[in-house]
Amino acid sequence: MSTGPEWAAIGRLADIPRRGARCVVSPLGRIAVFRTMDDRVFATEDRCPHRGGPLSQGIVHGGSVTCPLHNQVIALDTGLVQGPDEGRVRTFPVRVGADGSLELLVGREAFAEAAE
Amino acid sequence: MTSKLVVVGNGMAPGRMLEHLFELAPGAFEVTIFNAEPRVNYDRIMLSPVLSGEKSFDDIVIHGDAWYERHGVTLHKGQRVVAIDREARTVTSDRGVTAPYDHLVIATGSTPFVPPVPGHDLPGVLAYRDLDDVDAMILAAQSRAKAVVIGGGLLGLEAAAGLRAQGLEVTVLHLMPTLMERQLDPAAGFLLQRALEGRGIEVICNANTEEVLGTGKVEGVRLKDGRVIPASLVVMAVGIRPSLGLAREAGLACGRGVHVNDQLLTSDPAVSALGECVELDGRVYGLVAPLYQMAEVAARRLAGQPAEGFRHADTPTKLKVTGINLYSVGDFADAPDREEIVLRDASAGVYKRLVLQDNRILGAVLYGETADGGWFADLMKKGTDIAEMRDTLIFGQSYGGGSPLDPMAAVAALGDDAEICGCNGVCKGKITSAIAEKGLSTLDDVRAHTKASASCGSCTGLVEQLMGLTLGDAFNPKAVKPMCGCTEFGHGDVRRLIRAKALKSIPAVMQELEWKTSCGCAKCRPALNYYLLADWPGEYQDDKQSRFINERVHANIQKDGTYSVVPRMWGGMTSSAELRAIADVVDKFQIPAVKCTGGQRIDMLGVRKEDLPAVWADLNAAGMVSGAAYAKGLRTVKTCVGTDWCRFGTQDSTGLGIRLEKFMWGSWTPAKLKMAVSGCPRNCAEATCKDIGVICVDSGYDIHFAGAAGLDIHGTQVLCHVDTEDEAVVTIAALTQLYREQGHYLERIYKWLKRVGMDSIRAAVVEDPEKRQAYFERFVFSQRFSQVDPWAERASRGVAAHEFKPLADLSRFREAAE
Numbered sequence A: 001m002s003t004g005p006e007w008a009a010i011g012r013l014a015d016i017p018r019r020g021a022r023c024v025v026s027p028l029g030r031i032a033v034f035r036t037m038d039d040r041v042f043a044t045e046d047r048c049p050h051r052g053g054p055l056s057q058g059i060v061h062g063g064s065v066t067c068p069l070h071n072q073v074i075a076l077d078t079g080l081v082q083g084p085d086e087g088r089v090r091t092f093p094v095r096v097g098a099d100g101s102l103e104l105l106v107g108r109e110a111f112a113e114a115a116e
Numbered sequence B: 001m002t003s004k005l006v007v008v009g010n011g012m013a014p015g016r017m018l019e020h021l022f023e024l025a026p027g028a029f030e031v032t033i034f035n036a037e038p039r040v041n042y043d044r045i046m047l048s049p050v051l052s053g054e055k056s057f058d059d060i061v062i063h064g065d066a067w068y069e070r071h072g073v074t075l076h077k078g079q080r081v082v083a084i085d086r087e088a089r090t091v092t093s094d095r096g097v098t099a100p101y102d103h104l105v106i107a108t109g110s111t112p113f114v115p116p117v118p119g120h121d122l123p124g125v126l127a128y129r130d131l132d133d134v135d136a137m138i139l140a141a142q143s144r145a146k147a148v149v150i151g152g153g154l155l156g157l158e159a160a161a162g163l164r165a166q167g168l169e170v171t172v173l174h175l176m177p178t179l180m181e182r183q184l185d186p187a188a189g190f191l192l193q194r195a196l197e198g199r200g201i202e203v204i205c206n207a208n209t210e211e212v213l214g215t216g217k218v219e220g221v222r223l224k225d226g227r228v229i230p231a232s233l234v235v236m237a238v239g240i241r242p243s244l245g246l247a248r249e250a251g252l253a254c255g256r257g258v259h260v261n262d263q264l265l266t267s268d269p270a271v272s273a274l275g276e277c278v279e280l281d282g283r284v285y286g287l288v289a290p291l292y293q294m295a296e297v298a299a300r301r302l303a304g305q306p307a308e309g310f311r312h313a314d315t316p317t318k319l320k321v322t323g324i325n326l327y328s329v330g331d332f333a334d335a336p337d338r339e340e341i342v343l344r345d346a347s348a349g350v351y352k353r354l355v356l357q358d359n360r361i362l363g364a365v366l367y368g369e370t371a372d373g374g375w376f377a378d379l380m381k382k383g384t385d386i387a388e389m390r391d392t393l394i395f396g397q398s399y400g401g402g403s404p405l406d407p408m409a410a411v412a413a414l415g416d417d418a419e420i421c422g423c424n425g426v427c428k429g430k431i432t433s434a435i436a437e438k439g440l441s442t443l444d445d446v447r448a449h450t451k452a453s454a455s456c457g458s459c460t461g462l463v464e465q466l467m468g469l470t471l472g473d474a475f476n477p478k479a480v481k482p483m484c485g486c487t488e489f490g491h492g493d494v495r496r497l498i499r500a501k502a503l504k505s506i507p508a509v510m511q512e513l514e515w516k517t518s519c520g521c522a523k524c525r526p527a528l529n530y531y532l533l534a535d536w537p538g539e540y541q542d543d544k545q546s547r548f549i550n551e552r553v554h555a556n557i558q559k560d561g562t563y564s565v566v567p568r569m570w571g572g573m574t575s576s577a578e579l580r581a582i583a584d585v586v587d588k589f590q591i592p593a594v595k596c597t598g599g600q601r602i603d604m605l606g607v608r609k610e611d612l613p614a615v616w617a618d619l620n621a622a623g624m625v626s627g628a629a630y631a632k633g634l635r636t637v638k639t640c641v642g643t644d645w646c647r648f649g650t651q652d653s654t655g656l657g658i659r660l661e662k663f664m665w666g667s668w669t670p671a672k673l674k675m676a677v678s679g680c681p682r683n684c685a686e687a688t689c690k691d692i693g694v695i696c697v698d699s700g701y702d703i704h705f706a707g708a709a710g711l712d713i714h715g716t717q718v719l720c721h722v723d724t725e726d727e728a729v730v731t732i733a734a735l736t737q738l739y740r741e742q743g744h745y746l747e748r749i750y751k752w753l754k755r756v757g758m759d760s761i762r763a764a765v766v767e768d769p770e771k772r773q774a775y776f777e778r779f780v781f782s783q784r785f786s787q788v789d790p791w792a793e794r795a796s797r798g799v800a801a802h803e804f805k806p807l808a809d810l811s812r813f814r815e816a817a818e
């Protein structure tokens, strides 16, 4: 099958509400895809570094999400937990096509890296 | 050489004396205390908040066990001294313990006077003096419906208010024509009576108790005029007598109390006495301020630094019943050579009267508005000639030709020797200099270092103003706490501005109020969403992305990311059909856990998010709707079986509970709202720890509110009594609407009550039928838009369908990862 990294179609920008998220099922578990107020899109593993909370269920504000379980705030671009808390969630490259289509970078490299 | 000091009695007076003594002469005395009460020294004047449930005993302890240990004090708890041998210089307790002394201090306090009417010794007749009395009253309150308090003075009225707060029906019997006649003139006494009646306390004046009725236990009280007042608890609060038996038997000179000189020495130079047990210059005392002065004098003398002796001064009286402000000081009897100045403002419930003689204040009675009490007392104490300010005197210190009263200015204008804390005799200068010298910055610091506001607490406001004055911006106890980092505004301002500026969307609020972030945060957005929903029913479109996940998907997220589903069971009633549908759902979706919740319904735990819509569809089909177990909104209405089944039931509590739940479900509130209806005061539905609770009684419905049993445990307070079920429903809905309009997000009802005060709530939903009706109607209007089952919307109408399906499935890339 695929050898190198590959951009996989995952849907359309309009499928995700602004200040919201959806998830994508992947071999590594769920990936959360976020859409901010100003239509930026980010993808992270759907597992909070704190205790595994599903980040896709959190409240999205600015470029961050607040985890629904214990309110840690995570920056979507870097995956870094903000403020006094520490930790980092794996992020994935995601892009929006001119026609509003969404693509996630998958394949050996992306997933292998994530599997470390 | 240390000498042996023995103290009889461990009340407030000797406690204070020892504090001074340990400071003035550390290590000079080896102290032994005998206390008939089996406990450490506590703040007796705070017993009423313990009775009403606002405080616990631990909150009012003055010296904990560690204090005695630190100062090497031997405290014999629960040991009454029965004999003093002045020859041998020893005392002996009822348990046979004998202690030798070099100096003895008698501080046995007072004993409640129980009038020897027939039946005064029946079980169920109590006094009000110590923690044991309070415990007995609380116990009685749990099982008894009606209390009579004999005595309408300070103590009796505090007892009555506390018992009422415990949910009892209370009648106060007072011998004189008006309440607290020794401290209040008839006009103020009358206002006080009305205020108490407004809280559901019955007051009968000119009531001469002839007999306490009952066989085996109290059943009522008969008055001289033949009236019988039924009661299962009687509290005697008609007066106190100095406890001087011990001193008298030891041959010390006694009158009404143990005779002492102004250095607190008795007729035996090796024996001092202080506190309520003494008589000094023909006077006995019953308030702590003079006792604390005695404590200081006695301590100085014992430490070998005698100073000026005790001097009598009038102590102001205040009643510590939340929401009733009264203040009286000095002498206010009419006399030919006296003049008076009176101010009445009926609508504001204010009455003030000053009694003057030769342009000097002799006495002051203030009711409703008492801020100037300290100032009048100060003028009185100093004998200031008030001729110059006579015209405006009654308006208080800060009156400046009609400008609004500024409490800060009033405090600023006080002289350094003006007394701020009456209980502890702390004047302004002492507080300001302590703040400056010791760098104090919090109220607790000031309490610890100066004792100001550390006893009855009624001067706390003054002390805070003083701190504000001294520290400037560095002290701001009520500084508005911003909602979150996105704004400078607090919740109150935001709510006000949303209405004032007619802001109807989250972006509009953020724009107009200059939010610092582009789209808020997880703290402010849910709050704003609630405020807009509550303020603009029918107009505002709920913003799902500003809701916490549970409210967004109408199920409770669990620690593993699955959800729990709790359907409504109206008033806790269910049926075989509902149970069967639940059982089928559990089987069909292989739900791992089914549990009875603490809210009288069933929780299905561990449901996968994808399955939620299908689970709901099946539950909807059996007629069930979301129980909102996740909502900052109406949760459960617990009920008991009431008249349907129970032999004690007085009303249809189950029916009322179901009616309330069906009427109020779907409403959003600042924080969760839990209710319960119990069919009688046995209270099997636990209504007295709910946000709103109803206790059915024979004569109707007692409406309680502001309870909670979570992080903090609070018993409810009584809002009012109503006669019919319809009135109960209207009052509860009006109360809920008031809370919906005023509450800060996540502020439960008990916190809201604490912030806005009982009076404002009663004024809106109890005392004024028109206002009540208006709140009720606004609630009904908003319910038109909120009683839509969120499950049905999602199960069959596709609302928020995206929530429950993954966006894409990339499992086919499996090999890539291997």
Ligand code: SRM
Binding pocket: B556, B557, B558, B563, B564, B566, B595, B596, B597, B598, B599, B600, B601, B603, B628, B629, B630, B635, B636, B672, B674, B689, B707, B708, B709, B710, B711, B712, B748
């Ligand atoms: C299920 C239940 C426990 C049970 O198995 O019995 C429960 C479960 C939870 N409670 Fe509770 N509480 C439950 C009855 C209670 C009660 C008892 C009652 O209502 O009579 C209390 C004390 C009464 C009270 O609220 O005053 C209670 C006081 C709390 C508190 C503390 C609230 C407070 O103001 O101090 C929280 C935390 C909060 O709300 O922030 C809480 C929060 C929670 C949460 C929502 C925690 C969370 O945020 O995830 C739990 C959700 C579990 C779930 O998914 O179902 N739960 N919780 C009960 C559901 C009742 C229902 O049918 O709706």
Ligand SMILES: Cc1cc2nc3c(=O)[nH]c(=O)nc-3n(C[C@H](O)[C@H](O)[C@H](O)COP(=O)(O)OP(=O)(O)OC[C@H]3O[C@@H](n4cnc5c(N)ncnc54)[C@H](O)[C@@H]3O)c2cc1C
Binding pocket: B008, B009, B010, B011, B012, B013, B014, B034, B035, B036, B037, B044, B045, B046, B047, B048, B079, B080, B081, B082, B107, B108, B109, B110, B128, B129, B130, B155, B158, B243, B246, B274, B275, B276, B277, B285, B286, B287, B288, B289, B291, B318, B320, B423, B456
């Ligand atoms: C409910 C209530 C509310 C009050 N509110 C106020 C208020 O708001 N403002 C105010 O200024 N005052 C108030 N007071 C009055 C104030 O509490 C008293 O003036 C003060 O506590 C008296 O202190 P004391 O040390 O003289 O006696 P107490 O505090 O009464 O202490 C005497 C102690 O000695 C013990 N004792 C007695 N005989 C013996 C013996 N033979 N051997 C050993 N121990 C013995 C007793 O058990 C008792 O513990 C209130 C009193 C009560 C009961």
Ligand code: SF4
Binding pocket: none
């Ligand atoms: S008490 Fe309530 S919040 Fe705590 S674990 Fe139990 S259900 Fe959860």
Ligand code: FES
Binding pocket: A048, A049, A050, A051, A052, A053, A067, A068, A069, A070, A071, A072
């Ligand atoms: S699991 Fe995310 S904050 Fe705890």
